[in-house]
Amino acid sequence: MEAISLFVQPKPLLSDTIERVVAEGTLKGRPIRLNPGDYLFREGDDMRDTFYLTRGLVRLYSDTPDGYTKTVFFHKAGTLIGFQGFRPEIDRKPSILNAKATTKVEAYALDAESFGDYLKAHGEVCYAMAQYLFEMMALQTREAVNASIYPVLQRFSALLLTLAREFNSAQAPAIVPFSNEELAEMLGVHVNSITNSVVALRNADCVERQRGALVITDFRKLKSIAENLIASS
Structure with missing residues (x-):
């Protein structure tokens, strides 16, 4: 059994590509700066952007019915957060999680539709994105197994x-x-x-x-x- 890990790890091909195409202007990225305690987004927000972190730590968490919260992940520089915008408009739902800055954070807000079009046109980067999402699923599964054992x-x-x-x-x-x-x-x-x-x-x-x-x-x-x-x- 592997050690508990709440920290999402960057995938170099994906992060290097995003930084390059944003710098070139091929993919539009709106700069965002947050102080500790600021929210990147909240539960119930209608998310149309995917966020790429260039600095800092963001805590992704859920609120529980008894008034507590449960951390899902910590996102570090070089990782992506927020994928509701990839769902078709008819199926799109508000965010069920909160994303809050733990440290000072710098990020780019990427329009999900434009980012999706870029992924469709670049197979190798699309595959790296699929690996990234699968690894986040694997982290959640591993923690669920750890909690039960x-x-x-x-x-x-x-x-x-x-x-x-x-x-x-x-x-x-x-x-x-x-x-x-x-x-x-x-x-x-x-x-x-x-x-x-x-x-x-x-x-x-x-x-x-x-x-x-x-x-x-x-x-x-x-x-x-x-x-x-x-x-x-």
């Missing part, structure tokens, strides 16, 4: 290792800059489950809590708790 403590440990890697902190002490509430949203569990997991990891001398962040103090011990979820970490 592994206990929260094990999944939480794997999540911390994944976040440390994404924030380029491969050695202790490594700061994971999220609160218990935010970490609960990522795993889709109640915050009490994360609080209990943090206590267990502190007792195992793996982590320490700082204001608004966790500090990994021992990667080896944390990996031993995550077990099979970190085969390649």
Whole structure:
């Protein structure tokens, strides 16, 4: 089983092509800049654009009936987000997810119809797009399987290792800059489950809590708790 990963990875052929054709003017891209906490789009919006991120981190999440939220993905620079515009007009529905800037974000809004026409005319790029979308589906499937098999403590440990890697902190002490509430949203569990997991990891001398962040103090011990979820970490 692979480690938990909420971060969508760029596909070089796709991202390089988009950056080139936007720079050339072949594909029109409207520049967007967001501050942390700004929304790229919200649930219920009628989306006609696909967004290509050139800088920063965007959290894609859903609201739950009990007032919590569940992170679906984090999108990094070089990735695409928002595909409602690819549906035929008669089948088009509002967005069911929210996209919110975690850091300062720069992006291009690409008209979905024009982007679709470009993909139809360029088979290799269209295939890279299909691979990109399939990999996002695979991430969701993998997390669903993880949630059904592994206990929260094990999944939480794997999540911390994944976040440390994404924030380029491969050695202790490594700061994971999220609160218990935010970490609960990522795993889709109640915050009490994360609080209990943090206590267990502190007792195992793996982590320490700082204001608004966790500090990994021992990667080896944390990996031993995550077990099979970190085969390649």
